[in-house]
Amino acid sequence: MSLTVVTIVMILSAYLAGSISSAVLVCKLRGLPDPRTQGSGNPGATNVLRIGGASSAALVLFFDMLKGAAPAYLAFRLGVDPIALGVIAIAACLGHIFPIFFNFKGGKGVATAFGAMAPIGHDLALCLMGSWVLLVLITRYSSFAAICTALLAPVYTWWLDDRFTIPVAMLSTLIVIRHKDNIQRLLKGEESKVSRKKRTKAP
Structure with a gap:
């Protein structure tokens, strides 16, 4: 199989993996309200934290990051070039944002994007997570933390492994x-701050 075919297959696979909504599935399994109809209406870890607590949000965060990390790492192991890796990572994020399995209504794609960046190296993953957590603790705005971390990501990448600066910049722009x-x-x-609510049962 040629590298071009591998790349196309990986792009399609990444989109389909990204289309699996972790937030919706975790909430359904845990008897929580549909995150698309509660809180901010965004099916992501931050909204699940608001309606279901830290443990549910942690599961959503893990699986959302895995959706980005797995295709990116597999493509890297298969020898896909850095620009194509960026396209594959974006495909996973677009699957999260516009999921084919959930009427094309998804989340922001932050955790999936950061997950796709993580295989570049543990140092980058720690920088991204550390920046996001620190900014959330200081400002209490998850969105502000995500935006600032996204802007810092290409800088971190250029410093740690400049081969992947362009694909990371592509993800950050998205x-x-x-x-x-x-x-x-x-x-x-008018932006809502991060708050944790007690776990509630679906009616």
Whole structure:
């Protein structure tokens, strides 16, 4: 099988993997309300934290990151070039944002994007997670932390392994574009802060 065919197969596989909504499935398995109809309406870890608590949010975060990490790592092992790796990672994020299995209504793609960056190296993964956690603790705004971490990601990558600066920049651009509404709310002072609510049962 040629490398071009492998790349196309990986792009399609990454999109399909990204289309599996961890937030919806975790909430359903745990008897929680559908995250698309509760809180911010975003099927992601932050909204699940609001409606279901830390353990449910941690599961969503893990599986959302895995959706990005697994295709990116597999493609890397198969010898796909850095630019194609970026396209594969974006395909996984687009699957999360526009999931074919959930009426094309998905989340922001932050955890999936960061997961796709993680196989570049443990140092980068630690920088990304550390930056996001620190910014959330300081500001209490998950969206602000995600945007700032996305902007820092290409800088970290250039410093740690400059071969992947362009694909990481591609992912970062997608994250920032996806947060355009959050940016407007932040500027107006209308963005919701991170809060944890007690676990609730679905009616």
